[in-house]
Amino acid sequence: MPLTVLVTLLTVSCFCETAKGxxxxxxxxxxxxxxxxxxxxxxxxxxxxxxxxxRATSGVLEEVLCAAEGKNxxxxxxxxxxQNETAAVxxxxxxxxxxxxxxxxxxxxxxxxxxxxxxADIFSDSSNDFLEINITIILEQNWVYxxxxxxxxxxxxxxxxxxxxxxSLKDLRFxxxxxxxxxxxxxxxxxxxxxxxxxxxxxxxxxPDVALGVLLMACAPGGGASNSATFLVEGEVPLSIxxxxxxxxxxxxxxxxxxxxxxxxxxxxxxxTPSDISYKTLATGLVLIVVPVCIGMALIxxxxxxxxxxxxxxxxxxxxxxxxxxxxVAYKTWYVFQLLTGKDLLGAILLPLSGFSxxxxxxxxxxxxxxxxxxxxxxxxxxxxxxxIVMIGAVFKxxxxxxxxxxxxxxxxxxxxSVFVICLIHFALRRYNTWxxxxxxxxxxxxxxxxxxxxxxxxxxxxRLTSVSASISLPIRRNPTVQKCPTGxxxxxxxxELEKN
Numbered sequence: 001m002p003l004t005v006l007v008t009l010l011t012v013s014c015f016c017e018t019a020k021g022x023x024x025x026x027x028x029x030x031x032x033x034x035x036x037x038x039x040x041x042x043x044x045x046x047x048x049x050x051x052x053x054x055r056a057t058s059g060v061l062e063e064v065l066c067a068a069e070g071k072n073x074x075x076x077x078x079x080x081x082x083q084n085e086t087a088a089v090x091x092x093x094x095x096x097x098x099x100x101x102x103x104x105x106x107x108x109x110x111x112x113x114x115x116x117x118x119x120a121d122i123f124s125d126s127s128n129d130f131l132e133i134n135i136t137i138i139l140e141q142n143w144v145y146x147x148x149x150x151x152x153x154x155x156x157x158x159x160x161x162x163x164x165x166x167x168s169l170k171d172l173r174f175x176x177x178x179x180x181x182x183x184x185x186x187x188x189x190x191x192x193x194x195x196x197x198x199x200x201x202x203x204x205x206x207x208p209d210v211a212l213g214v215l216l217m218a219c220a221p222g223g224g225a226s227n228s229a230t231f232l233v234e235g236e237v238p239l240s241i242x243x244x245x246x247x248x249x250x251x252x253x254x255x256x257x258x259x260x261x262x263x264x265x266x267x268x269x270x271x272x273t274p275s276d277i278s279y280k281t282l283a284t285g286l287v288l289i290v291v292p293v294c295i296g297m298a299l300i301x302x303x304x305x306x307x308x309x310x311x312x313x314x315x316x317x318x319x320x321x322x323x324x325x326x327x328x329v330a331y332k333t334w335y336v337f338q339l340l341t342g343k344d345l346l347g348a349i350l351l352p353l354s355g356f357s358x359x360x361x362x363x364x365x366x367x368x369x370x371x372x373x374x375x376x377x378x379x380x381x382x383x384x385x386x387x388x389i390v391m392i393g394a395v396f397k398x399x400x401x402x403x404x405x406x407x408x409x410x411x412x413x414x415x416x417x418s419v420f421v422i423c424l425i426h427f428a429l430r431r432y433n434t435w436x437x438x439x440x441x442x443x444x445x446x447x448x449x450x451x452x453x454x455x456x457x458x459x460x461x462x463x464r465l466t467s468v469s470a471s472i473s474l475p476i477r478r479n480p481t482v483q484k485c486p487t488g489x490x491x492x493x494x495x496x497e498l499e500k501n
Contacts, residue, residue: 029104029131030055034089043136044094046335052133054104055087092135096339097399098209100135138399139335148328149393155325156386157292158318160248164296165311166227167245168238174454175242181363181372185222185243188358188380190250194218194258196354198265204343208267209403215266216388217351217408219258221247223384229419233426234440235375236447243379248293251387252286278395285394289387329409335402336409348410352418355381371443374426382419385412 034051037043044050076093092102139145175182197218201211222244230240256279263277299307359380363373388408392401429436 031104031131031133037138037140041136042134043138044092045140046094046097046137048140049091049093051089051091053087053089054131094137097137097139097335097402098207099399100137102133102135104131104133136399139402141398144328144331148325148332149390151321151325151328152386152390152393155318155321156289156390158314158321159386160289161292161296162311162314162318163241163244164293164298165300165307167241167293167297167300169297169301171238172242172245174451175239177454178450180366181236181239181368181376182243182246184362184366184368185247185359185376185379186250188355188362188376189222189247190219190254190258192358192362193355193380194262196358197351198262200347200350200354201266204347206343206347207403209400210344210406211266212263213388213392213404213407214347214351215259215262216255216392216404217383217385217411219251219255219262220383220385220388221251221255222379223382223386223415225416225419226379226382229378229382229423230375232423233374233378234371234430234444235378236371239372240375240379243376245293247379248384248387249290252283252290255286256283281395282391285391286387289390333405333409336406339406340410344406344410345414348407348414349418351407351411352381352383352415355383356418356422369443369446370439371447378419378422382415383411385409385415 032053032055033042034053036050037045037048042052076095078091078093194215197215200218201214206214226244227237227240229235231237259277259282260279296307299310356377359377360373363376368376385408389405392404392408395401396404430440
């Protein structure tokens with residue numbers, strides 16, 4: 001029996017490309033999976049175990065040694081036994097979703113007994129024989145995972161329709177005539193916040209798929225809940241609604257563009273390439289999300305009474321959908337809280353805080369009034385997590401989509417907590433701080449006076465248009481011949497006579 005020692009060294013590192021199975025190079029070793037999650041694959045469910053057999057295609061296995069190394073402990077490996085002289089059985093237990101690579105090599109007994117030899121030396125030796133095994137760790141899925149995306153899409157479409165019915169064309173005209181707040185919000189949301197998200201991902205050293213979730217949140221439009229938060233802190237609700245509308249409409253172009261620009265800087269891992277992202281699917285989905293908003297706006301403008309009746313029915317329907325969605329999402333995203341680390345939580349806190357801070361500083365620099373500062377800060381800080389989660393499900397596949405969703409799910413909760421703290425501060429200042437009370441009251445008066453001037457200007461323009469229209473038709477109305485015409489035939493005769501004169 002030849003003295004051959006198989007030293008199986010297993011190093012774990014995260015990869016961003018889907019591992020479809022075991023990819024072995026030209027090696028004298030082969031692998032066979034005993035109980036994979038899906039037939040003919042190398043996938044394993046989170047929290048489950050899977051056996052695999054390392055076989056020697058030539059020679060025999062006298063002894064098996066294993067050592068595991070890596071920054072992320074995505075799985076644990078244990079040697080079960082030598083099956084026979086040419087094969088050894090190992091068991092792996094999945095501890096985190098993602099992609100793994102197990103590397104195996106064999107070398108002679110003399111090298112194995114060298115105490116100065118370490119893992120790096122072994123894998124840097126090009127003369128060694130390597131076998132690489134790609135492992136995909138996925139969530140065990142059931143009917144909830146099949147139903148949840150459809151329910152989430154239905155809720156998002158319905159909420160956007162209701163949001164559209166709250167948008168007044170008069171408010172949009174009023175806001176666009178004074179565009180400084182809109183410019184400040186757009187600058188913060190689409191120019192400054194995406195690189196901040198990239199900086200947070202790089203600073204906290206997120207793995208590529210989690211970092212991509214951070215960047216997606218930073219590129220997302222403002223959330224519909226920002227309108228309610230603006231009302232609670234005595235901001236300018238028409239401005240908030242207008243900014244939400246414009247940011248949602250612009251996101252169809254800016255979100256894929258920012259993702260294309262900044263995703264290449266997320267990691268130096270060669271397995272992660274921005275070209276793998278389906279920008280066309282992302283842009284199409286965002287455009288389809290804007291359509292219900294436009295439908296709601298058109299209906300409320302053209303058929304207000306019918307739309308209000310439809311809205312009452314739809315509100316009850318969407319309430320039931322939201323309750324169902326909350327239950328499904330809580331079940332589907334429970335893995336997030338199992339995998340959540342302090343680093344993930346810190347990133348989910350820093351991202352909305354960056355938005356609040358950017359909105360505040362930009363508004364102050366542009367010398368906007370306090371109510372507008374609060375409105376813009378909330379609009380930039382409260383990103384639309386639901387849009388991001390729906391888009392992730394449409395563009396990416398598990399387990400990448402599950403990793404992408406970790407930060408957006410956490411941000412949804414940390415944003416609510418942040419807004420709760422902001423509201424508490426506002427209520428305390430409103431009650432006990434005289435200066436803040438005077439500022440809030442003064443801002444309300446300024447809003448009312450601006451609104452009155454705008455409506456007065458509109459009435460003045462309408463009166464001028466009416467006057468011009470009347471002056472154009474005045475000569476014919478004053479002509480006694482035309483005024484006495486009781487029939488259509490007499491009208492024609494009178495007109496012919498006027499033309500002759």
